[in-house]
Amino acid sequence: MNNVSHKVSSPFLKPVYSVPGVMATVLLALLPAAICYTWFFGAGFLINLLITSTLGLLLEALVMRARGKPVFFYLGDLSILVTAALLSFALPPGSPWWIATSGIFIACVFGKHVFGGLGHNIFNPAALAYVSLLILFPLQMTGWYLPGSGSYAEAPIDPLSAYGVYTSLQLSFPWLRDFALTPFPVRPDGFATATPLIEYKFAAPSRILMAEPDGFTLWERGARTGWEMLSVSFALGGLFLLWRGIISWHIPFTVVAVVFVLSSLFYQPGQEAIFGSPWLHLFSTSTLIGAFFIATDPASSPSSALGKVIYGALIGIAMYSIRIWGSYLDSVALAILAVNMCSPLIDQLTARTPLGHPSRVKRWLSAWKKTA
Amino acid sequence: MTRLRRSFFITKYFKPWLLRLTGRAGWATTLHALPGGIAPASHKTLSLQQKITRMPSGELGLPAQLILPLRQHLGPDSVPVVSVGDYVYKNQLIAAANGEKGVSLHAPSSGYISSINYALPPINEAHDPERSWQQALNRHHNAIVIDTDGKHAVRPGLLGANVDWRVRSPDELRQAVFDAGICGMGGAGFPTAIKLGASAIKTLIINGAECEPYITADEALMREHAAEVIEGALIIQRICGAQSCVIGIEADKYQAIDAIQGVINQIMSELQPANAGQAGLSLTLIPPIYPSGGEKQLIRIMTGIEVASGKRPVDVGVLCHSVATARAVYKAVSAGEPLTSRITTLTGHALKTAVNVEVMIGTPVSHLLDFAGVQHSQLQRLLVGGPLMGYEASDLDTPVLKTSNCLLAGSELDIAPAVTQSNPHRDCIRCDFCATVCPVKLQPQTLYFAARHQHHDASVENGLFDCIECGACAVVCPSHIPLVNYYREEKAVIRTDNDTAKQAYWQSLFEKHQQRLSVNAIDQQQRKLDKLQHKLEAIAVGEPLTKTPVPPVVAPTTSKSTEQIKQEIEAAVARTRAKKAELQKKNDATQDADK
Ligand code: SF4
Ligand code: SF4
Numbered sequence A: 001m002n003n004v005s006h007k008v009s010s011p012f013l014k015p016v017y018s019v020p021g022v023m024a025t026v027l028l029a030l031l032p033a034a035i036c037y038t039w040f041f042g043a044g045f046l047i048n049l050l051i052t053s054t055l056g057l058l059l060e061a062l063v064m065r066a067r068g069k070p071v072f073f074y075l076g077d078l079s080i081l082v083t084a085a086l087l088s089f090a091l092p093p094g095s096p097w098w099i100a101t102s103g104i105f106i107a108c109v110f111g112k113h114v115f116g117g118l119g120h121n122i123f124n125p126a127a128l129a130y131v132s133l134l135i136l137f138p139l140q141m142t143g144w145y146l147p148g149s150g151s152y153a154e155a156p157i158d159p160l161s162a163y164g165v166y167t168s169l170q171l172s173f174p175w176l177r178d179f180a181l182t183p184f185p186v187r188p189d190g191f192a193t194a195t196p197l198i199e200y201k202f203a204a205p206s207r208i209l210m211a212e213p214d215g216f217t218l219w220e221r222g223a224r225t226g227w228e229m230l231s232v233s234f235a236l237g238g239l240f241l242l243w244r245g246i247i248s249w250h251i252p253f254t255v256v257a258v259v260f261v262l263s264s265l266f267y268q269p270g271q272e273a274i275f276g277s278p279w280l281h282l283f284s285t286s287t288l289i290g291a292f293f294i295a296t297d298p299a300s301s302p303s304s305a306l307g308k309v310i311y312g313a314l315i316g317i318a319m320y321s322i323r324i325w326g327s328y329l330d331s332v333a334l335a336i337l338a339v340n341m342c343s344p345l346i347d348q349l350t351a352r353t354p355l356g357h358p359s360r361v362k363r364w365l366s367a368w369k370k371t372a
Numbered sequence B: 001m002t003r004l005r006r007s008f009f010i011t012k013y014f015k016p017w018l019l020r021l022t023g024r025a026g027w028a029t030t031l032h033a034l035p036g037g038i039a040p041a042s043h044k045t046l047s048l049q050q051k052i053t054r055m056p057s058g059e060l061g062l063p064a065q066l067i068l069p070l071r072q073h074l075g076p077d078s079v080p081v082v083s084v085g086d087y088v089y090k091n092q093l094i095a096a097a098n099g100e101k102g103v104s105l106h107a108p109s110s111g112y113i114s115s116i117n118y119a120l121p122p123i124n125e126a127h128d129p130e131r132s133w134q135q136a137l138n139r140h141h142n143a144i145v146i147d148t149d150g151k152h153a154v155r156p157g158l159l160g161a162n163v164d165w166r167v168r169s170p171d172e173l174r175q176a177v178f179d180a181g182i183c184g185m186g187g188a189g190f191p192t193a194i195k196l197g198a199s200a201i202k203t204l205i206i207n208g209a210e211c212e213p214y215i216t217a218d219e220a221l222m223r224e225h226a227a228e229v230i231e232g233a234l235i236i237q238r239i240c241g242a243q244s245c246v247i248g249i250e251a252d253k254y255q256a257i258d259a260i261q262g263v264i265n266q267i268m269s270e271l272q273p274a275n276a277g278q279a280g281l282s283l284t285l286i287p288p289i290y291p292s293g294g295e296k297q298l299i300r301i302m303t304g305i306e307v308a309s310g311k312r313p314v315d316v317g318v319l320c321h322s323v324a325t326a327r328a329v330y331k332a333v334s335a336g337e338p339l340t341s342r343i344t345t346l347t348g349h350a351l352k353t354a355v356n357v358e359v360m361i362g363t364p365v366s367h368l369l370d371f372a373g374v375q376h377s378q379l380q381r382l383l384v385g386g387p388l389m390g391y392e393a394s395d396l397d398t399p400v401l402k403t404s405n406c407l408l409a410g411s412e413l414d415i416a417p418a419v420t421q422s423n424p425h426r427d428c429i430r431c432d433f434c435a436t437v438c439p440v441k442l443q444p445q446t447l448y449f450a451a452r453h454q455h456h457d458a459s460v461e462n463g464l465f466d467c468i469e470c471g472a473c474a475v476v477c478p479s480h481i482p483l484v485n486y487y488r489e490e491k492a493v494i495r496t497d498n499d500t501a502k503q504a505y506w507q508s509l510f511e512k513h514q515q516r517l518s519v520n521a522i523d524q525q526q527r528k529l530d531k532l533q534h535k536l537e538a539i540a541v542g543e544p545l546t547k548t549p550v551p552p553v554v555a556p557t558t559s560k561s562t563e564q565i566k567q568e569i570e571a572a573v574a575r576t577r578a579k580k581a582e583l584q585k586k587n588d589a590t591q592d593a594d595k
Helices: A019-039 A044-066 A073-074 A079-090 A097-115 A124-138 A138-142 A162-172 A223-244 A250-266 A278-283 A288-295 A305-325 A332-349 A362-370 B008-021 B132-137 B170-179 B190-194 B217-224 B225-238 B254-271 B293-305 B323-335 B365-372 B432-438 B443-451 B456-461 B472-476 B483-498 B498-542 B562-594
Strands: B064-069 B093-096 B111-120 B141-148 B205-209 B244-250 B281-286 B317-322 B340-346 B356-361 B381-384 B407-409
Touching: A019 A044, A019 A079, A019 A223, A019 A288, A044 A073, A044 A079, A044 A097, A044 A162, A073 B225, A079 A097, A079 A124, A079 A288, A079 B562, A097 A124, A124 A138, A124 A332, A223 A278, A223 A288, A250 A278, A250 A288, A250 A305, A278 A288, A288 A305, A288 A332, A305 A332, B064 B111, B093 B141, B111 B317, B132 B254, B141 B281, B141 B562, B170 B190, B170 B225, B170 B323, B190 B317, B190 B323, B205 B217, B205 B225, B205 B323, B217 B225, B217 B254, B217 B323, B217 B340, B217 B456, B225 B244, B225 B254, B225 B281, B225 B317, B254 B281, B293 B317, B317 B323, B323 B340, B340 B365, B356 B365, B365 B381, B365 B407, B432 B443, B443 B456, B443 B483, B443 B562, B472 B483, B498 B562
Parallel strands: B205 B244, B205 B317, B244 B281, B340 B407
Antiparallel strands: B064 B141, B111 B141, B340 B356, B381 B407
């Protein structure tokens, strides 16, 4: 336990932040995106969120019990809810319940507690769980059901109507169909095989891009509008976190900047299907949730400002490269996981120089001279 | 609301800049940004409502006793020059400075000496021996006690000659400062006369930053005695021969700024036009950020000079004194008055009235608390100093020292609940909030891990000893880790490791080795004994003396009888017993010595 045997000494000032407070702020920052996600893609997200949160809390309690730690004290830090929320954003709405279940299990146990719990994890738990799920269940993880999206004009179902929610429930819990009075009509059209969140290169030939309407309205439930609005709401949440001082600008800024620069560099108008426009890279993929919410996970990112900039740049490069030249289904989570692995090394190399000490360059030079 | 990154830019850069634009006091030099820092709620208005209350006056009478510890400064104890029963006048020397590095002590009021070796209870455990009050107070410490007679009588003719300081030589002035028993009044308690003896000083900085929340002693001083502060600064400038004298004040202390600026303008206009540039006196506004008032921090903000680790500011030609010290110097030089009183802030939400008082050094805290109307039911902790750098006074008879700038009677509103067994802190989540606010650009979380896991080398490498213990990191830590506590312990461990304890360690290893050897010897004897005993028993039972059948060739040559052999064995047993007993005794003796 973290108690202090030494005598109480200064500072006595009341602390300003608290871990639950920080986590609650992150949850608050995710709220616009959650609303947006539900609005565009139906209740499937909420069902996933419910599953991951409840099971997450339960699992956390079990693990804490097994580790012999005070359960409620550690549940109180709310970090598992953040992981659950981030994971739910990554899961396809309408995926069966056991996807979310195994996802939160991986995140909680293998992502977090095998390393020693909050603050000790090497990888971002949500990203780790998502990538594991992609490898374990590629089929389920790439099938997205978009009820009533604008691209399915022939079957307009309002995803938030009772029927829409009902179909979402049926998708999440397939056994419901056996009892259902009006079983959900399984139509191949109901599944979009790929989305920008999965990969642009798979998405390009899909119907989502083709569904680009002339003069679409902002709130119309078109798939593309949906992704863009979602990205915008992630960015809004990220800016909120920046304003509250929960994250620093270094990581999100460099990730976005590097992705933007690389995509502008390789972008050739008319060849969108190959390289994609900067706009598409930033707003029609999961770049922004990655940049603002996943890459900024404090435990798995470096500490110093310089380290954060390097880390962010590496993530940006990895994201773009995997997306364009790699053959994986996902780039954001993979890029972040890969760079997470470098983070301890970056931390070592970029540790801050305290005031009054020779600068890093000077130290390197003198070390160099000594060896030479 | 303490701010971390949010609107930090505004407090740090924009507000001072705006003040300059709107014509508020001077912005003489370019400012250099202080890395990190926090802007906690200042609570300064609490104690700034009223003017300074002087002691003795009206409701604030003299205390019945004054307790004057012999060490209130960094350096050797002062030596009492009075004895029990003596009558002393106000301002009379009662303890002389112990050599060059000492500080002398004077009677703040008249009365009889009732003790010269009153054992002051330990106030706070030593965490960082470099900090004087802890050094002074971490163990039973001798104090002189004066039973005041209430007359406040000054012996006629005790005052120094009232000569204009401008015509006195720097050495003479320095002697006056030494005689007045002045030490740094901002907290460190470094003897002022030693500091003033430094050579090749280019810049004199007068520290009026007072960045810590709640404390307003310096601000009140500047508001009401600006002229004395400036005069004192000029005296210091004359002593150390600095070319320029800059007064740094936090940009949000409007009244203090106006007062100081007024005095400076007046002095400058008097100097006009003959030696306008002579004074080199100016005022600089610094961002109201904690801890901009730390010595090295202030120097960094105002001059951009980074004082190298382990070096002192005088090494780079900068001298830093607080405004309170400047005023004490003024009083010592112009009126020959020794340092016997200081301005202290009484504040905190457990008090009915928060106010600044000019109190006699040695006044028991309880006396002041009674004056300010302390509500004991609300009193959570009584702090001497501010909430970030102060220490807890566990005893209400704790006297006000030369370095005590604030008494904070904290209620729940002011004081954080302590991290204890029932209120543990969380694990570090590596959020880096701490690193963002560290004014020394350390990585507090790295230091924390090193300290927690006793990686002493890593601690030192990561700059543990550059930590000024400002506490900014612990205030912003969302896991509520008492980071500074960890650092203090680690520092203490490393320090002891480096000297005495190291020898003791090797000594103990050697002794253990010796002991092991002797234990082995005892065992050896014991085994021998067992063997012989065994043999005896065997003979008694009537077994043959040798287990293996005796070869016939050898048998006839044995001249010893069974009886003889038995006797020999018994003799050997006795010898071995004696030897064992001796060894045992020796071993016991060494063990006792160990204890
Ligand atoms: S502020 Fe506290 S929790 Fe955050 S990195 Fe520093 S020590 Fe760890
Ligand atoms: S207490 Fe030490 S480590 Fe913490 S902010 Fe202050 S200087 Fe930095």
